[in-house]
Every structure is written in C-alpha cells, then in structure tokens.
C-alpha cells in the first residue's frame with residue numbers, strides 16, 4: 168500500500184517529501200515483515216507495525232496540517248491496532264490518533280482555513296476506503312476461519328465427551344442424558360420403554376487366560392455385534408467394564424424379552440474374534456412413576472438373578 172501511495176505522491180503530486188514519507192513506510196513494512204519471517208515473533212512484529220504506521224499517519228497529517236482529507240488516514244488505526252494488539256492497546260492507539268486529530272483540527276478551526284477540495288483530498292478518500300475494504304475483508308476471513316475451526320473442535324470435544332474410547336459406543340454420561348430426554352419427552356414412549364443390562368460371563372477368566380488386550384478385542388467385537396442387532400431408534404451404550412446397556416424405545420417388556428433372548432442366543436452360537444463367550448441379560452420396562460435410578464436398579468436386579476441362576480440366560484423383572 169505504501170509503495171502505491173509513494174508512487175502517486177512522487178508522480179502525480181511531484182511531492183518529494185510525501186513520496187519519501189511513504190517510501191519510509193514501505194521500507195519499514197518490508198523490514199518488519201522480513202524480521203518477522205526470520206524470528207516468528209508475532210507479538211513484537213505487531214507492536215512495530217502498529218507503532219510505525221501510527222507514527223507515519225500522525226506525521227503525514229501534521230505535515231499537510233490536516234488539509235486534503237488527510238484525517239481519513241486516522242480511521243485505519245483502530246482496525247489495525249485492535250486486531251494486532253487487542254482490546255486495551257487498541258484503545259490506547261486509537262485514543263492517541265484521534266486525540267492528535269482533534270488537536271490539529273482545533274488549530275485549523277482557530278485559523279479558519281479556506282475549504283479546499285483537491286485531487287489529493289479525493290485520493291486520500293479513495294486510498295483509505297480501499298485499505299479499509301481490504302482490511303475488513305481480511306478480518307472477516309480470519310474470523311470465519313477461526314469460527315469454523317472452533318465449531319469443528321467443539322464437535323470433536325463433544326464426541327469425545329460422549330464416546331467410550333475402546334468400543335466407540337456412547338458412554339454412560341451420554342446414556343444418562345439420552346434417557347432423561349426420552350423419559351421427559353412423552354407419556355407413551357415413557358411407559359413403553361424397555362431396558363436391557365448385558366454383562367459378559369466370566370470375563371475375568373477370559374482376561375486371565377487370553378490377556379487383557381485380547382479381552383479388549385472381545386469387548387470391541389461384542390459392541391459391533393450388538394450395534395448390528397439393534398434398531399436405529401435403540402440406543403446402545405457401554406455401561407462400564409464388561410457391561411452394556413440397551414434402551415429400546417416404544418417396546419413392551421415381552422418384546423424386549425424376545426429381543427434379549429435372540430441377542431443372547433446369537434452371542435452363544437457365534438464366536439467373537441474367535442473366542443466363545445456368553446452373556447447374561449437383565450430386562451425390565453419403565454413405569455410411569457420410575458426415575459432412572461429405579462429403572463436401572465430393576466434391570467440390575469434382573470441381571471444379578473440371571474448370573475445367580477447360572478449365567479448365559481436372561482431374566483425379566485416386570486414393573
């Protein structure tokens with residue numbers, strides 16, 4: 168920008184002084200940029216640019232004594248200083264430049280100069296307008312890029328916060344949240360909602376004989392099997408350890424029992440990553456007066472019953 172303005176001043180106005188001033192601006196900008204590329208010191212480069220630009224603008228306004236719409240150049244200081252130095256120093260630099268303009272304007276007011284409108288006045292308006300336009304375009308670009316990046320990172324954090332790392336299923340927090348929402352949604356889904364609590368049998372023995380890593384693979388494999396068996400509206404989550412929970416909306420307990428039996432049989436009849444495993448499942452249904460704890464406690468009792476009765480089976484506790 169300085170180079171263009173310097174050329175205009177040298178060629179159009181034949182003004183050595185203004186041309187030199189803008190050449191100093193060009194040299195300073197290039198010097199600071201080169202220094203920044205070498206050191207990567209953003210903070211100091213921002214200070215140097217803002218200070219140099221503010222000083223040059225003040226000197227220019229002083230030199231032409233506020234004539235020819237030279238005050239326009241002061242408008243560029245707030246966007247530059249706020250963007251590069253932040254809220255506090257942006258305010259300081261803006262106050263300095265506007266205070267300085269008021270001072271010069273006050274002198275002019277006293278001396279009551281003739282109103283003049285020259286090619287210089289016009290070019291000052293054009294140059295500052297173009298600079299402002301480019302500056303705000305750049306700011307908006309960086310703002311929307313930052314916003315997009317932030318949204319993306321937020322989504323990632325949200326996903327991490329509600330996902331179980333090993334299986335990729337929803338975790339217990341997400342499960343709680345989902346169930347609370349579902350239970351408060353409407354009465355019909357409230358009372359026809361069933362829940363399965365599923366636990367791998369003798370998993371400690373599997374871990375002991377095959378190793379913890381193999382145990383992890385089995386949990387992952389089981390999660391995939393369960394996921395492939397549920398409906399799109401059902402929710403499968405890892406309850407913790409070797410326990411999984413399945414929420415079946417719009418499902419009466421008899422249907423939930425049949426589904427649980429099919430799941431159990433499927434696991435029994437197929438190997439998971441080459442290992443024979445079995446699961447026990449506790450089944451129950453939500454009542455109109457249940458809260459989450461009461462519902463889960465019933466499912467847990469049903470699961471305990473299944474374990475107690477020999478494992479690899481399902482047990483139902485109806486409300």
Ligand SMILES: Nc1nc2c(ncn2[C@@H]2O[C@H](COP(=O)(O)OP(=O)(O)OP(=O)(O)O)[C@@H](O)[C@H]2O)c(=O)[nH]1
Pocket residue numbers: 333366367368369370371372374378379380381382383386407408409474478
């Ligand atoms: N590999 C692996 N093991 C886990 C994980 N979470 C819990 N476990 C193991 O799961 C086993 C659960 O053991 P128990 O609670 O005694 O239950 P169990 O051996 O399955 O016996 P029953 O439930 O009574 O049939 C423990 O050995 C835990 O270390 C995990 O993320 N990965």
